[in-house]
Amino acid sequence: MADKLTKASIRINTELCKGCYLCKATCPENLIFVSGKLNSKGYYPANYSEEELDIEKHACKGCALCAIVCPDLAIEVYRG
Amino acid sequence: MKKVFGRPKSMKAAEFHYCPGCGHSIIHRLIAEVIDELGIQEKIIGVPPAGCAVLAYNYFDVDMGEAPHGRGAAVATGIKRSLPDRIVFSYQGDGDIAAIGTAETIHAANRGELITTIFVNNGVYGMTGGQMAPTTLVGQDSTTTPGGRRLERDGFPIDLSEMLAIAHGSVYIERTSVHSPKHIIHTKKAIKKAFKTQIEGLGFSLVEILSPCPTNWKMSPIKANEFINSTIIKNFPLKVIKDEVGKL
């Protein structure tokens, strides 16, 4: 989980996600994207991956806004 | 790194059955967070409604007893009168509380029952497929108000919380919303205050929460939240409707 370069991180349980994208709309850093892979419920889940981010410019600050708006408790937030 | 946000302890590890973007599950989580923070998981008893939240007992890891449609306040009254040192809450939709259960709610408030009511106002009968609720806005579409709610035929949306504020036994009544992070955070504070009002034995407390029903509003979850922001809060203003907590 720990990443040297980030002070915070989120983990999205893509199986719980129902694709409402409220998190994506809420993230002030625009770090959440829509996965191209359907989950078993049949939704394209929201996703977050540090590999795909330019963390020099955008990094998760651990504000937890995405988790706060997520109706499905799919997001956990971690801070270093 | 340390987990700073996750599933509250007093929620079961169950997937919600609610539609994408539904406010019910956010409100469930807030209640559970408050239960955890107040340390009352072993002392609280919940009363779920008939409505989309009928299965709330599958999510809360606390004792729960089902009420018939609209009778939450009366069932909660029975539980609380029997166990005065427990915390009792009813969870009710707008149809449940403001149509079929109006009488039970007003009288429980007026008796000053030491219960807390979470009133989820989504302006529609969600569970039965989107019929007009007592809170449906004038002009708002529903399956029984095609073309929009008409005053001449359907009357006004009901301001139940304001009516409850008139009741002498109510102590704390606030209308909040869950359409944005800020409002969600505030709603949690209101729920906490409502439970504390009960714990301190002050009287009846209620939080009315404006909540999106994207499915029956036929909007995307994002649009549904925008609709609350642009339109619903003009009709149901967010405010502390009654607060006598400090005065008692």
Place this chain on the structure above:
Amino acid sequence: MGEKKLLRGSHIIAEAAVRAGCRFYFGYPITPQNELTEYMSGALASVPGGVFIQSESELAAINMVIGVSMTGKRVMTSSSSPGISLKQEGISYLAGQELPAVIVNTMRGGPGLGNIAPSQGDYFQATRGGGHGDYRTIVLAPGSGQELADFTRLAFDYADKYRIPVMILGDGMMGQMMEPVEFPDPIDLDSLPHKSWVLDGAKGRESRIIKSLILDTAAMEEHNWKLYRKHEIIEREITHVETFMIEDAYMAIVAYGTASRIAKGAVKKVREMGLKVGLIMPKTLWPFPKKFFLEAGSFITDFLVFEMSTGQMVEDVELALRGRRRVHFYGRPGGVVPTPEEIAKAVTTIYYREQIDRRD
């Protein structure tokens, strides 16, 4: 032991309820049973832990009953016919949730607002469940002051034992009559059997749910069969009937509650004339004493069902006898209370018309 008191019927039920450990009562005024509510308001104010609420409606009352019952305490509500109709939603939930409760119906004339005179028009409603769904409630039909007291105690015991709503079915006449009653000593609340299913906060145990919603059809079916099996056990265990002078009878009046008191007078009268007539008084209306009737049918050829209605229990008597014996009916609905002479006349008419003692 015990204590002898002279009380009116409504007060007998109330006093017996408190002695049975009932500490919670919720009710809404309706004639002819207000004395019961009034008595409970005073009685529960003077026992520790007593809670009385004059609710805003019968609906509210029965739902408060549900709430208390979920916590495992003994609880009662009472009303009269129109109010019992309102309670039916909650009674159905009590049955579905398998919650104990005691409900008193002091029947009055109906349908609709009807009148406030004694009637027995709610027999079907009481014995067929009353509300929606596939269920039954135990229905007790006391016929004397002493039975009002005894059956009230029994009602609470049965409710707890079988986790089922129990109805005490009376009428305005039973509620008003003054009779001396020997009350049992108040029970010690701590002596009541422990309930393992109650809601009292999930402390040191898993959280509990009390509900009647079962969306899965297979599980709902199983729940219905489970209730059915419970009903079968109740039928075996508590069916109760009493008789008067049936040993040598060719004919029997069948009546419950107030009607059975009138019928007793009628039996005494026709016996003076030498008619071999007895009286059968079902005390549990559900479960109905079916087996007893089959046995009685081995020597009684004619059954005259007398009800203060247009005929409801008569169907149960016919069902119980399965067409093997003649079933007659005499009814006075609408709150009319006939005299023993009137019933005696009805008996004699049938007795001679059917040439009862000349048949074998």
